[in-house]
Amino acid sequence: MSQFNLILLGPPGAGKGTQAGRIVAEYGIPHISTGDILRSAVKNQTQMGLEAKKYMDAGELVPDSVVIGIVKDRLQEPDTAKGFLMDGFPRTIPQAQALDAGLDDLGRAVTKTLVLLADEELLVARLTGRRICRSCQAPFHVLFNLPKAEGVCDVCDGELYQRDDDTEATVRNRLEVYRNQTEPLIGYYDEAGVVARIDGTQAPEKTYEDIRMALGPAGA
Ligand code: AP5
Ligand code: MG
Ligand code: ZN
Numbered sequence: 001m002s003q004f005n006l007i008l009l010g011p012p013g014a015g016k017g018t019q020a021g022r023i024v025a026e027y028g029i030p031h032i033s034t035g036d037i038l039r040s041a042v043k044n045q046t047q048m049g050l051e052a053k054k055y056m057d058a059g060e061l062v063p064d065s066v067v068i069g070i071v072k073d074r075l076q077e078p079d080t081a082k083g084f085l086m087d088g089f090p091r092t093i094p095q096a097q098a099l100d101a102g103l104d105d106l107g108r109a110v111t112k113t114l115v116l117l118a119d120e121e122l123l124v125a126r127l128t129g130r131r132i133c134r135s136c137q138a139p140f141h142v143l144f145n146l147p148k149a150e151g152v153c154d155v156c157d158g159e160l161y162q163r164d165d166d167t168e169a170t171v172r173n174r175l176e177v178y179r180n181q182t183e184p185l186i187g188y189y190d191e192a193g194v195v196a197r198i199d200g201t202q203a204p205e206k207t208y209e210d211i212r213m214a215l216g217p218a219g220a
Contacts, residue, residue: 004082009113013124017087023085024085029080029085030084056164057165059171067095072102090185114198117199128167129142131151133155
């Protein structure tokens, strides 16, 4: 079976969003970031967005029922038929079980979980210097990944901004939440035999080379 039903797992700042852009461009699958979907709901001040903002600003997880609902709806879209790249989902064991059950109903399963690894002080430096495009969500960094023109997205000319949850105190809490609630998913997917561990401390293009090796050719 040649489906790319992929998960990008890893702590905040490991480079999930950065690598997701490259993966979806080459493999032709949709990028499903629950963080991006939630931030869009916050921006549009929907009921869900107003509820989610409290958790996001504190660096806590939004309740499972909310994010599971988002992903179930998203997987109904026809563009997911050939595969998908989950970024930031699942983040808890119940979310992983819900995804497995939903895919099983469709006769599908997760084909690879890419785990991006990096140590905590590097993650803090990456997140506190990050800037994001308001239009296409592409991530940049004030030191490590400068846009060509200051404050402007290389991809779409959108305006760059700093995420509300990228302050040092919130970043530290997000890292603790990751350790407690999300890291156990590595063992969950190890049991399914689908994990590829990737060194996320390398330059972005090096990290992407390792990801391509783990995934194999796009046309396979
Ligand atoms: P989410 O948006 O998913 O954030 P996150 O997991 O905290 O991860 P980040 O987006 O911060 O990091 P990233 O790995 O994408 O790194 P990036 O590529 O940008 O979630 C936010 C919040 O939403 C959560 O706290 C929660 O409240 C809620 N939420 C979302 N999903 C949920 C779920 N499933 N359940 C419950 N709640 C949920 O890179 C970071 C920086 O480093 C950038 O500046 C980048 O330019 C730079 N960089 C990246 N790679 C490199 C490199 N190789 N070398 C140098 N610099 C690099
Ligand atoms: Mg991200
Ligand atoms: Zn952009």
